[in-house]
Amino acid sequence: xxxxxxxxxxxxxxxxxxxxxxxxxxxxxxxxxxxxxxxxxxxxxxxxxxxxxxxxxxxxxxxxxxxxxxxxxxxxxxxxxxxxxxxxxxxxxxxxxxxxxxxxxxxxxxxxxxxxxxxxxxxxx
Amino acid sequence: xxxxxxxxxxxxxxxxxxxxxxxxxxxxxxxxxxxxxxxxxxxxxxxxxxxxxxxxxxxxxxxxxxxxxxxxxxxxxxxxxxxxxxxxxxxxxxxxxxxxxxxxxxxxxxxxxxxxxxxxxxxxx
Numbered sequence: 001x002x003x004x005x006x007x008x009x010x011x012x013x014x015x016x017x018x019x020x021x022x023x024x025x026x027x028x029x030x031x032x033x034x035x036x037x038x039x040x041x042x043x044x045x046x047x048x049x050x051x052x053x054x055x056x057x058x059x060x061x062x063x064x065x066x067x068x069x070x071x072x073x074x075x076x077x078x079x080x081x082x083x084x085x086x087x088x089x090x091x092x093x094x095x096x097x098x099x100x101x102x103x104x105x106x107x108x109x110x111x112x113x114x115x116x117x118x119x120x121x122x123x124x125x
Numbered sequence: 126x127x128x129x130x131x132x133x134x135x136x137x138x139x140x141x142x143x144x145x146x147x148x149x150x151x152x153x154x155x156x157x158x159x160x161x162x163x164x165x166x167x168x169x170x171x172x173x174x175x176x177x178x179x180x181x182x183x184x185x186x187x188x189x190x191x192x193x194x195x196x197x198x199x200x201x202x203x204x205x206x207x208x209x210x211x212x213x214x215x216x217x218x219x220x221x222x223x224x225x226x227x228x229x230x231x232x233x234x235x236x237x238x239x240x241x242x243x244x245x246x247x248x249x250x
Contacts, residue, residue, distance in 0.1 A: 011186075014214040015198070015205040018190070037188050037214045040165050040237040044190070044210075061136075063162050065143070065169070065233060067192065073140070080140040085169075089139040089162045108190060110235050112165040 011038040018044045024122045027053045034122055036114055043109040043118065047071065047100035055097040060111045062090040069105030073098050136163040143169045149247045152178045159247055161239055168234040168243065172196065172225035180222040185236045187215040194230030198223050 014035070021033040021044075029051030035042040047069070055074075065087040072081045073088055074097045082088065090096055111118075139160070146158040146169075154176030160167040172194070180199075190212045197206045198213055199222045207213060215221055236243075 011214060011216050013200050013216065013219060014212075015207060016212050018210045018212055035188065035212045035214065037186050037237070038216065039186055040188060040235060042188055042190065042212060042235065044212075061162050061164055063160060063165060063167055063235075065167065075138050082140065085143045087139075087141050087143055087160045087167060087169075089136060089160065091136050091138065091163065094138060108233065110165060110167065110188075112162070112237055 011036075022122070022125055024118070024125055027051065032109070032118070034118055036119060039114065040110060040112045041114045041118070043111065043115075045105075045107045045109055047098075047105040047107070049102050049104045050100070051104065052099035053097055055095055057093055057095040058111075058115070059092045060113060060115055061092045062088075062109060062111055064088055064107055064109040067106040067108060069103045070101035071098055071105040071107050072100070136161075147247070147250055149243070149250055152176065157234070157243070159243055161244060164239065165235060165237045166239045166243070168236065168240075170230075170232045170234055172223075172230040172232070174227050174229045175225070176229065177224035178222055180220055182218055182220040183236075183240070184217045185238060185240055186217045187213075187234060187236055189213055189232055189234040192231040192233060194228045195226035196223055196230040196232050197225070 023031040029048035032043040066082045072079045148156040154173035157168040157170045191207045197204045
């Protein structure tokens with residue numbers, strides 16, 4: 001954690017329209033539009049109908065809120081189906097997968113610290 | 126930063142409905158429904174029509190997204206009017222005030238580290 005914080009770049013105030021942020025692919029049928037702060041980032045995610053994210057984990061803490069449709073987060077084999085205005089906290093290191101309902105889903109994910117792997121993939125677009 | 130991280134409590138996965146989270150007053154006509162992670166928190170904010178938040182600052186980094194209505198963030202005397210699906214980053218220590226449009230606004234704020242002042246006020250409800 002200390003290394004990440006010491007390396008973080010200064011950040012100026014930013015005001016953006018997410019629909020003007022270029023999208024990168026998170027998984028087949030799942031794209032994200034990121035907004036990077038210094039120690040935390042937002043990622044506005046769009047699931048196409050029926051898309052899913054395979055089981056994975058990361059050291060970053062993840063919080064989020066479903067804005068449209070249904071996103072299920074599967075943790076320890078239990079599916080937590082979340083609709084609009086339902087939120088979640090996944091501590092770092094917790095394995096999880098995700099799937100959405102037939103209408104897809106729009107979700108705002110929050111990661112702390114910043115996902116530098118996402119930044120690299122997004123900057124390379 | 127180090128002190129905050131060393132003191133943070135373990136956090137389990139959480140899945141919540143924001144409409145079941147009790148609301149606390151942030152300013153006259155402005156309420157928040159918090160979701161606390163270990164190092165970052167969400168706060169789902171509701172502005173009544175015409176409500177505002179006076180000029181203030183905090184060491185916490187703040188990001189967010191407008192979900193309904195219009196929220197203006199005023200920084201250095203410049204009003205940044207944000208509509209649905211518009212986002213922002215305010216570095217820690219940046220003075221800002223906020224106001225909303227005639228229909229009010231719904232906003233998701235994100236703070237890093239956790240606003241312990243919010244936790245205390247919310248737990249005291």
